[in-house]
Amino acid sequence: MSRKSRIIIVGSGIVGASTAYHLAQLGWKDMLILDQGPLFETGGSTSHAPGGVFQTNPSRMMCKFAQYTVDLLRSLTYEGKPCFHTVGGIEVSKTKERHEDLYRKLGIAHSYGLTDAKIISPDEVLKMSPFIDPEKIHGGYYVPTDGLAAPVRAVRAMAKYVTDLNAGEFIGDTPVTGFKISNNQIRGVETPHGEYEADIVLVSTGIWAPKMGRLANISLPLVPCEHQMAWLEPFDELKEFQAEHKEAQVEHALMRHQDYSLYFRQWNDTYVIGNYRHEPRILESEELKKPEDAEEMPSLVDFRPDDFAGAHQESNWLFPKFAEKKLTRKINGLFSFTLMESSNGRNIN
Ligand SMILES: Cc1cc2nc3c(=O)[nH]c(=O)nc-3n(C[C@H](O)[C@H](O)[C@H](O)COP(=O)(O)OP(=O)(O)OC[C@H]3O[C@@H](n4cnc5c(N)ncnc54)[C@H](O)[C@@H]3O)c2cc1C
Incomplete structure (x- = not known):
């Protein structure tokens, strides 16, 4: 042909x-x-991304791109269902230094057009993320228009x-x-x-x-990297998000804990923990065979429990309810990052 x-x-x-x-x-x-x-x-x-969109970025261009993305995804529907859930995004501060940093982010955000971003108290965080222990944080940096794409x-x-x-x-x-x-x-x-x-x-x-x-x-200039994600057992408190409402339903804010390079999102009746705090695991794209389907893709590389141990402990500390649940599905997902070539010809990330 x-x-x-x-x-x-x-x-x-x-x-x-x-x-x-x-x-x-x-x-x-x-x-x-x-x-x-x-x-x-x-x-x-x-096919297996959780769809988190935090718009704040120190690069003005990336921040504007993210704002454009949110506007675009909010304008799209497919078979009557939304392509974006505007649940809001919250970054929490475990330390005083991180809390100071949240104010810097706020300044950047306001000057780049995210004018409704604000710093909120631990109790206000709790209202939008009911599983968190508010005693563990100084507060949160909240962007109401952040949210979750349905990729x-x-x-x-x-x-x-x-x-x-x-x-x-x-x-x-x-x-x-x-x-x-x-x-x-x-x-x-x-x-x-x-x-x-x-x-x-x-x-x-x-x-x-x-x-x-x-x-x-x-x-x-791209390179495939591994990124860990793990699902918890269902929560009784989230029962209403299960079954026929599956895939579309999410209400809790998207959460980020940058002192430990972690994020958390509600996934129907449970939660997903995303972990960036591990050895950089970089692959050659020739090593990656074509998966038969979307289900097979995450198993192209093995989940590494040791890489997840610290992230798991920290997640349970911040969200004590998580400690009552076992991990169900665990993956080392794959996506590409940009690669720069240094003057001596070595590739650096
Ligand atoms: C676990 C995980 C969590 C993530 N979390 C987030 C998040 O919260 N927020 C966020 O913004 N991003 C997130 N990402 C990153 C995001 O998913 C990716 O950046 C994005 O999906 C990349 O899109 P893409 O179109 O470049 O690649 P892909 O979606 O991989 O599309 C590439 C396509 O090319 C096709 N293809 C490959 N080779 C060939 C060939 N030879 N011939 C024909 N077709 C071919 C593939 O089948 C595939 O469909 C996450 C990714 C993963 C894996």
């Missing part, structure tokens, strides 16, 4: 889908979006927008295995189902991007 498109987007995670969505808004047609996995739970990072639903909503406009087509189960390049110009891609031609090829393959780059003989 050979067909010509204006652009081929390789990968239909949130980055590929969002690119197609924005190009469609600009009037682009003839777009082809290919993914190696089944649409739209492809097995990429988007795959957002991808579906964006893809629908593109296809409803007849601006492009999404095809799953089609891995790109090579690039057609002549005279140093990209001409298209190769797949097991045949070749596809295009004026432009955009690679948005997340953790597989370095491998794609090497196929095209270019360096893509």
Whole structure:
């Protein structure tokens, strides 16, 4: 099969889908979006991300991007369900120094347009995050418009927008295995189902991007990293969020505890703990086989209990109710981080 498109987007995670969505808004047609996995739970990072959006960032550009993201996701629905839950985001302070730092963040946030951000007392934190022990914190930095994206639903909503406009087509189960390049110009891609031609090829393959780059003989400055996440047993107090209301329901604020590089989110009738406080675990994208489905993806690498031990202890200290629950699902998830090359040619993160 050979067909010509204006652009081929390789990968239909949130980055590929969002690119197609924005190009469609600009009037682009003839777009082809290919993914190696089944649409739209492809097995990429988007398929198993918890969707936390904290907008505050010391970089003005990143902060503005995050604000744009929240506005965009709030405007999207899929099959009548929202793509964003505006539950608010709270960063807590365990130490006086962290509390001081929250005031610095507040100044940054106000000057970058997050004008309703504020510092709140431990008791106010408790109202929005009822499992926390307010005695353990000095207070919280609260951004009411932070919240939780529904990542795959957002991808579906964006893809629908593109296809409803007849601006492009999404095809799953089609891995790109090579690039057609002549005279140093990209001409298209190769797949097991045949070749596809295009004026432009955009690679948005997340953790597989370095491998794609090497196929095209270019360096893509991304690297796959492991990131731990673990689910707790259900809580009786959250029973109403279970069953038929599954996936859409969340009420507690998204929480962050930066003294220990931890975050916490309600997940229907339970909670998820996200842990960044462990050895950097970096992989080569060639090592990562194509998962059969979204369920298989998190098991591409093993969960490392030792990496999680300190995070678990700290979580139980801050949220004493967590200590009553066992961990159920535990993963070392994978997503890509940017990579810089230093002047001596070594890659640094
Ligand atoms: C455990 C975990 C927690 C996270 N928490 C958060 C969070 O709270 N907030 C946040 O903002 N981010 C979070 N992230 C990060 C976020 O999920 C990723 O940054 C984002 O999903 C990356 O999107 P992407 O489109 O670049 O990649 P992906 O979603 O991985 O999409 C890449 C796509 O490319 C396809 N592909 C790969 N190779 C090929 C090929 N050869 N041919 C065709 N298709 C191919 C894949 O199948 C995949 O669908 C988290 C990630 C993980 C894993």
